[in-house]
Amino acid sequence: MIPMSSPDLNEDDIQAVVDVLRSGRLALGPRTRAFEEALANYVGVHHAVAVNSGTSALHLLVRALGLGPGDEVLVPSFTFAASVNALLFERVTPVFVDVEPETYNLDPQDLARKVTPHTKAIMAVDVFGHPAEWDAILNVAEQYGLKIIDDACEALGAEYRGRKLGQFGDAATFAFYPNKQMTTGEGGIIVTDDDEIAALCRSMRNQGRAAMGAWLEHVRLGYNYRMDEMSAALGLSQFQRLETFLRKRAQVARMYTERLDGLDWVRPPVVKPHVRMSWFVYVVTLAEGLERDAVIEQMARRGIPTRGYFAPIHTQPYIRQMLGDLTGTLPVTESIARRTLALPFHNNMSSTEVEAGVTALEAAVA
Numbered sequence: 001m002i003p004m005s006s007p008d009l010n011e012d013d014i015q016a017v018v019d020v021l022r023s024g025r026l027a028l029g030p031r032t033r034a035f036e037e038a039l040a041n042y043v044g045v046h047h048a049v050a051v052n053s054g055t056s057a058l059h060l061l062v063r064a065l066g067l068g069p070g071d072e073v074l075v076p077s078f079t080f081a082a083s084v085n086a087l088l089f090e091r092v093t094p095v096f097v098d099v100e101p102e103t104y105n106l107d108p109q110d111l112a113r114k115v116t117p118h119t120k121a122i123m124a125v126d127v128f129g130h131p132a133e134w135d136a137i138l139n140v141a142e143q144y145g146l147k148i149i150d151d152a153c154e155a156l157g158a159e160y161r162g163r164k165l166g167q168f169g170d171a172a173t174f175a176f177y178p179n180k181q182m183t184t185g186e187g188g189i190i191v192t193d194d195d196e197i198a199a200l201c202r203s204m205r206n207q208g209r210a211a212m213g214a215w216l217e218h219v220r221l222g223y224n225y226r227m228d229e230m231s232a233a234l235g236l237s238q239f240q241r242l243e244t245f246l247r248k249r250a251q252v253a254r255m256y257t258e259r260l261d262g263l264d265w266v267r268p269p270v271v272k273p274h275v276r277m278s279w280f281v282y283v284v285t286l287a288e289g290l291e292r293d294a295v296i297e298q299m300a301r302r303g304i305p306t307r308g309y310f311a312p313i314h315t316q317p318y319i320r321q322m323l324g325d326l327t328g329t330l331p332v333t334e335s336i337a338r339r340t341l342a343l344p345f346h347n348n349m350s351s352t353e354v355e356a357g358v359t360a361l362e363a364a365v366a
Contacts, residue, residue, distance in 0.1 A: 002305070002353050002356060004179075004306075007346075013238060016233040017230050020229045023229075026228060027228050031229045032050050032226075032228075034236055035048075035233075035235045036048040043167065043172075045166055046192070047192050048191045049189065050226075051189065051205050051226065053175065053186055053225075054151075054175025054176075054177070055086060057174075057189060058123075058173050059225075060201045060223075061173065061190060061197070063204060067121060067147075068090055070093075071118060071120040072092070072093045072118040074095050074119060074123070075095070076097055076124075076333070077330055078104055078312055078313075078333045079125045079151070094323075095119065096314045097111050098330045098332045101332050102270040104130075105125070105132040106122075106125070106137065108140060120146065122140065122146050124137050124149070126158060127154065128154055128269065128309075129280040130271060130272070130275060131160035131275045132160075137169075150166070150173070152172045153188065155280065156174045156242070157278040158278035159275060161274050166191040172190070172192070173190055173191075176231075181249065181278055182242050182245055184227070184235040185231050187232075203219065204221070205223065206225075207224060249278075249347055253269070257269075259358045265290060265365060266284050266285065267285040267287075269284070283342045285339050286340075290339070290365055292340075292341055295365060298364035299361060304344065304361075307342040309341070310337060312330065314330060343361070
């Protein structure tokens with residue numbers, strides 16, 4: 001059985017967590033601050049605010065930007081639910097934007113078409129680790145005076161025209177779930193050059209306390225979204241090997257792409273020439289007419305787990321209940337969502353495992 005994903009852990013990671021446990025300082029300690037400094041320096045921004053998940057990071061940014069009832073935010077439907085949920089937590093209306101047929105990132109032309117007088121912000125998602133078209137997105141934001149959140153939770157280390165993600169828009173988020181490029185177990189982080197956004201997020205993650213306030217003084221509504229010291233220590237240890245991880249993932253992706261070459265019923269991921277892809281998952285697109293769910297079932301019988309990526313958010317039951325039936329409004333999203341398939345993918349996949357996966361895929365569609 002080939003695992004769908006697997007964290008890349010070593011003895012240094014284990015020792016880093018053990019050292020925290022032995023210290024007795026398990027929260028609000030030096031490892032979190034060190035982790036924040038390391039990530040801010042890596043991305044090239046002034047501030048990083050570590051939290052307990054990427055979802056929490058997105059939620060804090062929605063609040064920090066002052067978004068609320070009556071406001072609309074442009075967001076893709078081809079994404080993980082957290083992108084949209086962070087808006088709904090604050091009763092912000094998501095306005096779904098279609099995606100490019102190549103990379104599955106926001107389509108800048110549809111983005112501009114969806115702006116209304118109620119639009120206040122754009123939430124762009126760098127899907128699967130491929131940067132969105134940031135020049136075009138920034139142009140739309142400037143034209144209409146919109147805030148920008150970069151949901152880069154799948155894209156740590158990716159670059160757009162030589163600039164690391166995390167430098168675009170008002171602020172960005174990364175996440176560190178065990179299937180990500182590096183892991184803290186659970187965890188996420190906000191990165192920004194905006195002093196006010198950083199201060200607000202630091203306060204809100206810690207029950208709304210002020211930076212210099214008394215212990216039980218709360219100056220605003222807040223949450224317990226803090227990252228614990230064990231997670232931060234693991235993150236610091238993992239971070240030392242991040243570039244190695246990114247190279248290893250790129251090599252696995254190359255093996256897949258080379259093995260799939262010449263198969264006319266499946267399309268490997270498209271990577272634009274002006275970006276550095278930070279491989280989160282390896283998602284292929286099946287040709288029209290193939291039954292994706294049947295392929296998933298056949299591959300599972302052969303010991304190869306796969307996943308459909310993504311089920312569009314605008315077709316989810318809870319969104320139907322809240323916003324009505326939006327089926328048919330995003331033709332590219334709906335077409336590709338029926339045909340996209342994530343193959344097993346992690347840092348240490350061997351060529352034998354890649355071969356087994358593709359062989360099972362070929363057999364499943366035969």
